[in-house]
Amino acid sequence: MARLIETATGPLRSVDVDLVTIDLIENGLRNARYEMDEVLFRTALSPGIREQHDEFPLIANRDGKMMVGQFGLSIPDFLENFDGDIEEGDVLLTSDPYSCGAAISHANDWLVVLPIFFEGRIVGWAAMFGHMSDVGGKTPASMPTDARTIFEEGVVIPPFKLYRKGVLADDALRIILNQVRKPDWNRADLNGIVAACRTASRRVQEMCARFGVDTYNSALDQLLDRNYRAMKILLGAVFKEGETLSFTDYICDDGLGYGPYELKLSLTRTGDKVLLDFTGSSPQAQGPINYYINENLVRMFFGIYMITVADPQILWNDGFYPLVDVTIPDDSFWKPEYPAALNARNHGIGRVFDLFGGLLGQTNPGLLNAAGFSSSPHFMYSGTYGPGERKGEWFQLYSIGFGGIPGRPVGDGPDGHSLWPSFVNIPCEYLESYYPLRIERWETIADTGGAGLHRGGNGVDVAYRFLEAGTIAIHDDRWLTYPWGVNGGEPGARGRKWLERADGGTEILGSKVHDVPVAPGDVLHFVTWGGGGWGDPLARDPELVGLEVRRGLVSPTGARRFGVVCDEAGTVDVAATEEVRAELRHGRPDPLPTFDMGPPMQTILDRCLEETGLPAPRPPVAR
DSSP: OOEOEEHHHOOOOHHHHHHHHHHHHHHHHHHHHHHOOOHHTTTSSSSSHTOEEEOEEEOOOOOOOEEEEOOOOHHHHHHOOOOOOEEEEEEEOOOOOGGTTSSSTTTTEEEEEEEEEETTTTEEEEEEEEEEOOOSSSSSTTTTOOOBBBBGGGGOOSSSEEOOOOOOOHHHHHHHHHTTTHHHHHHHHHHHHHHHHHHHHHHHHHHHHHHHHHHHHHHHHHHHHHHHHHHHHHHHHHHHHEEEEEEEEOOOOOOSBOOOOOEEEEEEETTTTEEOTTTTTOOOSSTTOOOOOOOOHHHHHHHHHHHHOOOOOOOOGGGGGGGGGOOOOOBBBBBBBBOOOOOHHHHHHHHHHHHHHHHGGGGOGGGOOOOOSSSSOEEEEEEEEEEETTOOEEEEEEOOOOBBBOTTTBOOOOSSOOOSSOOOOOOHHHHHHHHEEEEEEEEEOOOSOOEEEEOOOOEEEEEEEESSSSSEEOOOOOOOSSSOOEOOOOOOOOOOOEOOTTTTEEOOSSSSEEEEOOOOEEEEEEEEOOOOBBGGGGSSSSHHHHHHHHHHHOOTTTTGTTTTTTTTTTBHHHHHHHHHHHHHHOOOOOSOSEEEEOOHHHHHHHHHHHHHSSOOOOOOOOO
């Protein structure tokens, strides 16, 4: 347990704070959180952070409760697991999920935690973690798809003081950076994270000076209480007393040939509180897909869905956490036993969104989202330049792919977008300027989005032509199971990966591979999955379908999924469309199913090799 050293020992006073001041402080925190992002983006070197924004900031109150943040990490769990004094000027660093109560979830995430002092007392915390493109280990980018332990995944940093009273622990940092392949990237990215946290600290100190520390602290208490009261009302209005809701989804495989992994989430309301229970999920995976999830992070995911749907203007925070209990079984996919491998936990992170969507949407199917691009697929390419000006120079790319966002109550899912709203893709110009490759194709794939009144977003085909010999790695999912549709909407298409070799051969790749050799002239097709559709496809405007045919988002053949008959130019045959739709409506179930998960799992497994070119995974086994 951390020991907090403060020179100001008098108690803070609880004071009344007017609504205008509360609003000013709330928006001051919101702006400081976005300023943290900008500081990092302008100083980082790795494309994953600099270009794609793979980082997550947080500002907390003096107790470590999150006030603003993008992803949420648990300051209380970090402090519970840190053994030592924390004083003004200290900056703490870790990348070990097992040593911080899963405040982060794999060793690529470097977490910085900074106490915010004002006049001798802690008034808050600033924290941020960013995904380092490489932290050592046996494969470039430090994400070996066959890892069974965290020791194979690179340097794992225990919680320690990167700065002690403002003085950098230079020797310790030098030892850490000696373990990684791109130390200049890691140093720049880490310095940017520290600078971002210090920026947040200054902004909080300015608000304490402007309004007074008692007023600032009391305003935070009221913001937390507002979320508590809002959630209390929502829980009583949305969930029936004593009723249990459950939903199950899957991770297709673990990189070692086992799968699919069943992920189950249940919810029961008792009085003012709900219990979120992951009991029934698959056991700990053999491979690195385990998602060591923190209970407070589960609460945060739940709050995102509940509070933002009810009132998007509310800045959600940790205030409602006492209303949500969480049960996560030990030795499960969600809480593996040390030293289980964790590097590919990104698939579990994404599937959490589908789990919560499928679970909470059951109370009001009209607000239900389909399954979508619920992962952060990774593509890595590395090697050494051959003959030429850069001969012998090491190159290394880590990037995040995009796909189809689900159909939603408010409209179609965007095509080729990111799971995380703040992520952006790496521009082709950047990739071709800094890496020995060419982008032959970057386009959405017609018909990969699920059909529905609101179409699921299409996946994308990014074709990379390699100009230098090297190795590639891929982390993806949904190659076996389907992104499900809802309220009559159909599932989206699965993802695929293959290499067109320069010698004319074709090689199908699994969704989780590393150290795959590539030669100059080889082309990788990185095809991502589509989003599920929302609502009855036969209710979609035929002219809109025709427009999408003209735009290349739907093919004339794919238009038949909507019961629309049209030519290559998108001209709709109205009479034929009415006839086809009448035929399709005949014999359909009424009402249409709330969920369309695709074929039964056994059918999917039986057809796996025929449909995907890859062998079916073996059933998971307990460790």
